[in-house]
Amino acid sequence: MNETTNVCASAWKRFGDAKSTTSFLFLVASLTLGVNNANASETNTTIETQSCPANFNDVKIPSDGKFCQVFAANYPASMVLHVPQSPSSVVDFYANEYDIIKEVKSRTFMQTQDKNTTLIISTDGEGTQVDILVKRL
Secondary structure: OOHHHHHHHHHHHHHOOOOOHHHHHHHHHHHHHHHHHHHHOOOOOOOOOEOOOOEEOOEEOOOOOEEEEEEEOOOOEEEEEEEOOOHHHHHHHHOOOOEEEEEEOOEEEEEOOOOOEEEEEEEEOOEEEEEEEEOOO
16 A cells, blocks of 8 residues: 555545545645655656546446556545546546535535445546545445
């Protein structure tokens, strides 16, 4: 496990029950940037991606999902992926199982009714980034 993964897992544990998923994401982003900046003088930072699975902790992954990066495989679990569709198409893909809880600055936050799983869908270049956060199975 690398330092960035440790930072993300630690942040999710601290903010897993937080009311603000946005606060959690900003925390992870700032901590990750700090880790990457601290390591920049030591070595070149590489991002490891893997093939996307058909699902991640019972969350269906679009068949054309790519650049999957698991930040934490154990609970609370998190993964990020990219799909070539528009954010609205991705929201439609997940609409049967997840409710839209809010939209903030071009990001759509979706969540299961039990609040166990959160999806954050946002524009990413020519497609969409999907952040998946699962508290427990």
